[in-house]
Amino acid sequence: MQRQRLRGLTALIAASAALMLAACGGGGGGSNTTAPVPTPPPATGETPMTAQEAVRLLDQGGWGASEAAITEATQLGPKQWLLTQFDAPASTFANYSAEIHTAGLKDFCTERMLGSNCWRDYYSAEPLSREFYRQALSGRDQLRQRTAWALSQIWVVSGHEVEGTYGLRDYQQMLRDNAFGNLRELLGKMALHPVMGAYLNMVNNEKDAPNENFARELMQLFTIGPCALTPGGELDGGSCRATYDNTGVREVAYALTGWTYPAGGVSPWGKWDWTNATFLRGEMLADPAQHDQTLRSLPGGATIPATRTPRQAADAVLDALFNHPNFAPFIGKQLIQRLVTSNPTPAYVERVATAIASGSSNGIGSGKRGDMKATLAAILLDPEARDAPRADDPGYGRLREPTQFTINLLRAANGTTDGAPFYWWIGALLGQMVYTAPSVFNYFPADYPLPGKPDLAPEFGVANASTAMTRYNLGDGLFYWSNGGGISPDSSIPGATGTRTNVTSFESAADDPAALFDRIDRVLTGNRSSASTRAAVIDAIAAWDAKSYKDSYRRERVRTAFYLLLASPDYQVQR
Structure with a gap:
């Protein structure tokens, strides 16, 4: 009966969460229990952060708070935290084999007798997804990882279309390695990466009949957007005035002809004409003979002369877009949306x-x-990111996207994971399989509107009854499955450890339901839960009374508090 009572309360809170979210939303492996490294004192003139301020910054500039991370961050001011993150060593994905494209085999999996998991291990993004979760959970370079993830949702490539784990790995590692570099250099590395060439059909574009896919998305989604913008990212003049037209798309497509795969690939069917065999590592190679040599006009009024190399033409295109007046507000707004507020x-x-x-x-x-360091400083040190008054505005914040929801809760609950459940299983059910977006428009478009309201709410593009229930079920699994909480290892994955939480440290506060709530709420929301949520959860905690459940009441109080808070809109909306 007691358990039924708690489940009934959970259902009520879950139902209210759906309504409250609609009102607010527009607005190798290890755990986070690794010993913290010494941190420098705050920069001169900076006041150390409070716990609430630290949690907000850890949510915006990383993968969320843990009690250890809060303790460490509160020794610093926001700027010094940022500088410390800039200096943190970069996490690195494993260097996956390129044999699928270098062995020269017609059927790699069959001829190598690699069994039913061959596609998973050599062709898909699943191995990267496992590393992504492990490193996000315990990596010191929280800001770098979070920034690279944001960039990957603007300059999208996807395992749905590109087959080659090693190539997908190299593209995503490139974003990590350059996350604190320069946007123009990043543009060049993105545009000429063979994974992008394969994904949007720029590779092997001949001078007489280029595919326009990459040229269009380069302008529409990756650099300037379709409409002229004010410096504040609004429509210039109040309506859409096009930044390019179909002729402009075609001009850019011609300017980007003559690029093929890097050397290194081997095809069992031999070589076709001027193109190289598929190889997804390195930078695409230019063939001047296949590059258009006609005078071309570019967005913003620049032109490319009739005599040029493929490199000169590509640089001219990217320079024109990078220096376009739309570029800074278009990219800047999307980075704000991915990190701070919709x-x-x-x-x-x-x-x-x-x-x-x-x-x-x-x-x-x-x-x-x-x-990029200046860009991130502007985003994360801005008063709209740091000051509490805007954070209390109902129109402020962002729904935690599935990756963030999952990693935040694992960090808060001292979790460990091998990352295995979060691709085909839970990731698919939540609508966000890492590095496998359903289209070039990402998992959700940046301009997705909150239904019935004028606000933008990109993450609500994957929010529905099914994904909401998956969030609640994930919380249930991580705190109640497998003899006390967690997901068992997948025996088909070498070295699998499963996914577990460890919240025993919170039991020391369990004799006082209010104190326990405040401690868990601190790490999950920065003590921003509403009074109604606080009251309801404290009542549910107290229902596990010491007399009736003397051997388990502390454990059950902790698990109940985590589960109900994770289901609440106060946690699900980052503020």
């Missing part, structure tokens, strides 16, 4: 766009246009 004010967007253009913000940056 609906930044135009003033916030303009401040970030100014930092992109100037290469400097808050004393950080090289002074060169496109500096």
